[in-house]
Amino acid sequence: MIFSLNLKGMLNVADEIKVDVAVLGGGPGGYVAALKASQLGGKVALVEGEGLGGVCTHKGCIPTKALLHSASLIERIKSSGLHGVSVSDFSVDFPRTMDRVQRIVNRLAKGVEYLLNKSGVEVVRGIGRIRKHGLLEVASTDKGGEVEINWRRLIIATGSHPFKVPVPGIDGENVITSDDIFKLRDLPQSVVIIGGGAVGVEFATIMSGLGCEVSLVEMMPRLIPSEDNSAGNLLKKELEKRGVRVEVGARVTRVSEGDGLKNVEATKGSEKLSLEGEVVLCASGRAPNTENIGLEILRVELTDKGFIKVDERMETNIPGVYAVGDVVGRYLFAHTAMQEGLIAAENAMGGQASMDYRVVPRCVYSQPEAAFIGISEDSAREGGYEIGVAEFPLIANGRALTLDSTTGMAKLIYGKRFGELLGAVIVAPEASELIHEIALAMRLEATVEDLAGMIHAHPTLSEILREAALRASGKPLHG
Amino acid sequence: MIFSLNLKGMLNVADEIKVDVAVLGGGPGGYVAALKASQLGGKVALVEGEGLGGVCTHKGCIPTKALLHSASLIERIKSSGLHGVSVSDFSVDFPRTMDRVQRIVNRLAKGVEYLLNKSGVEVVRGIGRIRKHGLLEVASTDKGGEVEINWRRLIIATGSHPFKVPVPGIDGENVITSDDIFKLRDLPQSVVIIGGGAVGVEFATIMSGLGCEVSLVEMMPRLIPSEDNSAGNLLKKELEKRGVRVEVGARVTRVSEGDGLKNVEATKGSEKLSLEGEVVLCASGRAPNTENIGLEILRVELTDKGFIKVDERMETNIPGVYAVGDVVGRYLFAHTAMQEGLIAAENAMGGQASMDYRVVPRCVYSQPEAAFIGISEDSAREGGYEIGVAEFPLIANGRALTLDSTTGMAKLIYGKRFGELLGAVIVAPEASELIHEIALAMRLEATVEDLAGMIHAHPTLSEILREAALRASGKPLHG
Structure with a gap:
């Protein structure tokens, strides 16, 4: 106590917190880990220097999808003649377009804050840095000084930053x-x-x-x-x-x-x-945020590519120190970060959980969208699998026709012998949603026969999955 | 032969066909049955007096979805201010709107025709009627006269027509x-x-x-x-x-x-x-098309409500005579009709297949869409099930926010003891697609734990399903 009082005097220590779990970084991996650890009964502090929700909420998943919706409006207006709708003139007030994006971002960031508060997670605003095992120091942006966080377990979720291809001129203006x-x-x-x-x-x-x-x-x-x-x-x-x-x-x-x-x-x-x-x-591409957080003090091991090395429990080489999300670099997705956060939190709270990467949907929010799961046709063949591949074109799908969006397909990759699903590609409107049917099928180790036998609502885009599965089972229906 | 020649002379018989399977009606139930029977090696004739694809293609599923897409364009234009887009003026040329709908309808009807031709199904245009067991007569609209179809098996797929609530004035103009x-x-x-x-x-x-x-x-x-x-x-x-x-x-x-x-x-x-x-x-509502097709000649049994009575093999009380689709009235969906068509065709071709109605998605193409599967909360309780119910609101979903569409929810109904999924309600954009994840889960007898453990892509609407499942498993995450 005397020591800590001294320290407070010396370093302008604004606050001292003692927690079971400290989480460094408030992106999807970090905030989910914090919520989960708290739900499991832990006292938890989360350190974030910028917006809660991280890149996902502020610069990634969310604002891109919000802006995409504005872009799709403009495109629909441009092609409105197809529908017998004439738009005499339209203009875009881009700052207002961006205001909407920002409102959505703010709302979600507030949502994350609300959840953390409700769960009793202490949110410490500022730049955090490991000082030694068991101690995180935060240059607090709201308390004016250092906040010291004494932790039993640490979850590092510092994320990543864009990586610029190193060519002359890349650091120039614009x-x-x-x-x-x-x-x-x-x-x-x-x-x-x-x-x-x-x-x-x-x-x-x-x-x-x-x-x-x-x-x-x-x-x-x-x-x-x-x-x-x-x-x-x-x-x-x-x-x-x-x-x-x-x-x-x-x-x-x-x-x-x-x-x-x-x-x-x-x-x-x-x-x-x-x-x-x-x-x-x-x-x-993106590079991990591993600098200036004191990893070297704990001697946390990195991979060849500079990401933090973790085992399937999301634990680093230092017992009690976990890492999740982009900084571990397995996938750079918000949804893998969240899942890793759940796993790390369970383990940090004394549980035994392992990360399972077999079924991770991978989405591209293009138009039409593209979504992938499992292995690709090429990598299956390279891996020596005896596979079957069945495809069904979107142009034969009624709902796609009604949406004026017929470029695309569903492709299923499956084991030749047992018909077990190994992977899928969907290019279609809402592919990012459709992929979950295949994700669940793979998770439950279903076969193409299982999919082929399932009634799909008509007219839906999802019907292309059944049609591809019918082809895979040698019973093609619509073509 | 002499007899049939005589008959041709007497009745102006334009053609005589001998088939394994005759299908009466070219809607989703009928044309799918015809395709399937043909794929199974049968010689097949299909009789249709109006457009191939039936009500679904011409007056139901397809044109409504096509028109809905035009309606959604107009609504997006009206709310474009939200996106910083100003539309000074717009007008709707409704005949052109309807032309697009008709083009889509025609294209799909052509698609059905193409599939039937490719499969070698003989399409007979005209009004068909059972004359006796084994004989269908068709007042042909393209061959000018009667076409006689001698069949070994008959699949009745005559569909339904709108039923007008019987009140005074209902038959008036407009x-x-x-x-x-x-x-x-x-x-x-x-x-x-x-x-x-x-x-x-x-x-x-x-x-x-x-x-x-x-x-x-x-x-x-x-x-x-x-x-x-x-x-x-x-x-x-x-x-x-x-x-x-x-x-x-x-x-x-x-x-x-x-x-x-x-x-x-x-x-x-x-x-x-x-x-x-x-x-x-x-x-x-709709009423079955059972009149003027000669059902009474075969003494085909009807239900109390006037639909054709079939067993789980889609066979009527007359061996070798099957019925599928709206005319059997189990569900009035194109997708159940198609499945019934598959089952009837298999059985007509000597197979042993049964209709399984446990997992039938039921969709409403409102805005947002609504989709249902399995049993409702009320009917589960009435049925004496010990159930759990877990809901997750759409407003807490990031993708929904980016789509300006936050009214809705996912509700899961599951067995209290084992967590097996019994039913679901989804109100959300694309609910008609999202429901298939739950459909597959139910088909594979998955539990809420199975869903709760599955990584869902972020940001997607499908995440509400996992969140509801997490709540069901007592591990709520986002709220």
Whole structure:
């Protein structure tokens, strides 16, 4: 006590907290871990220096989906003639568009705060740093000074930040990342997006929908290169239909200044490309936030790629110290972060829980959406599985026709011998929802026969899953 | 042969066909039965007097969903200010709106025709009638005369027609049914809808969305009265927000002529109501098409309510004669008709298949959509089940917020002891898709724990299912 009083005097210690579990970072992994640990009876403190909900709520999942909905409105207006609707004129007040996005973000962030408060989690605002085993110090932004958190267990959920492809000019003006885009108050007239993964494709969809001229450059030979090839090719065509210039197999070499515009230079085979835009959006991946949090003090082990190394219980090499979410880098999804948060919290509270990554839906919020689960056709074959593959095209689906959205398909990958589902690709409106039927099927170790036998409501998009399964079972119905 | 030649001479027999399976009616039940029987190696003829695809394709599922998409466009335009989008003016050219609907209908009808042709099913256009066991006669509309179909097995799929509530004035002018509505070339300024079941609510959604002034009157104390009460009350509020006048617990007594308008008179308790509209749309149920098809010749047995009586193999009391779809009246859904068609075809071709009605999704294409499966809370309690009920509100879902659509919920009904799923209600955008996750869970006899443990993609609407399941397992997460 005397010691701590002294310390308070010396370091301007504004507060001292003693908890069972300290959580460093208030994104989806962190706040869910905090909620869960608290529900399990722990005294919990959560440290967050920026907005509660993390990148997901403030710069990722949520604002992108909110803006996508505005983009889809504009597109629907543009194609309203198809419906016999004439719109004489329309204009977009972009700051108001962004105000709506911000309102939604604020509401969800408030929701997270409400849940944490209700659960009795102490939220400490500020930048946290490990000082030694059992002690976290926080440069508090609301209490004016240091807050010391004494913990028995620590859950690190510091997340990640956008990684800029290291080429000359990448740090220049108007080269932004997803971190900056929601600060824009004016819609750029044109943008070059570097990176054709989920984030790049999503922003290409949003920005082109909003009326921005978009070019996209991807190093690998197709979009969404980590996933089944059928989707990437479809999405490329769809983006091109929307007027997006898509260059795949093109390596960015330099970002230079053009005629008042940014110039992204790239090589594609022997060809030299130049893509111009008012703004360059770097969507070339993310890197873990492992710096300046004191990991070295505890000697927390990292992976080759610099992520925090954890076991299936989400525990690091230091007993009682866990890590979850982007900083462990298994998947960079909010939903895996949340699940990891649940697992870490259970273990931190003395439970025995393991993370199960077998069934993780992976979604791209393009138009149409794309969703993936399990293994791809290629990786199944490479892995030596004896597989069957069955596809059903969206164009044969009634609901898709009524939605004027017929580009897409469902593809099922299954074991040849027993018909067990190994993976799926869905490209369709609402693919991010549809994928859960397959997720559950895989989780319950169902076969294509199980799916094929199930009545699906008509007319729904989900019918394509049954149709693909009927094909897989050798009983194709609609084609 | 001589006999048949004679007959041809006598009756102007244009053609004579000998098949394994004759199918009477080309709606979802009939055409699927024909496809399946043909795939199983049968020689098959299908008789249809109107459009292939039946009511579903021409007057039901498909054109309503197509028109709903136009209605949703108009609504999005009206609420575009929310997105910072100003639309100075817009107008609706209703005939063009309906042209799009018709194009979609035609395309799907062509699709059905293509599938039937590809499968080698002989399509006979005309009105078919049983003459005796083994013989169907068709007043052919394209061959000019009688076509005789000699069959070994018969599948009756004659469907149903709208049933008008029998009150004075119901047969007057401008009292229409869903059969007539797609013939309209002008959007009425106002409409009174009689019936607040799925069809009535769907048309109220569509017509109000298109800009028509809508009143709806339902005899029972809530909308969608056959389903869980939580949905009907929500949908009533949503329709009222859209400006629809909704009167529940009101019995229509008379349709009279008002001041150039139709006047639907009703009593609600001791109150007398009068609802005015340019048009009255009767959505008060459907009756089976059992007349003038020669059922009495075979002595095919009917139920008390006049539907054709079948066993679980879809066989009537006459061996070798099957019936499927609306005419058997178990459910009046296209998707049950299709499944019944599959079952009947298998059995007609010598197989042994039974219809399983345990897992049938039931959807209402309102805004938001509503979808149901299994048993309702009330009927579970009435049935003496010891149940648990867990609900999660849509307003706590991130994706719903980004879609500006936060009215709704997921409700799970499950066995108290083992947690097995017994039923579900979803009111949410895309509820008709989301319900399939629960359908599969029920089909595979999964528990709320199974659902609760499954990673759901973020941000998706489907997350409400996991959240409800987490509540059911006593581990609520987001609230």
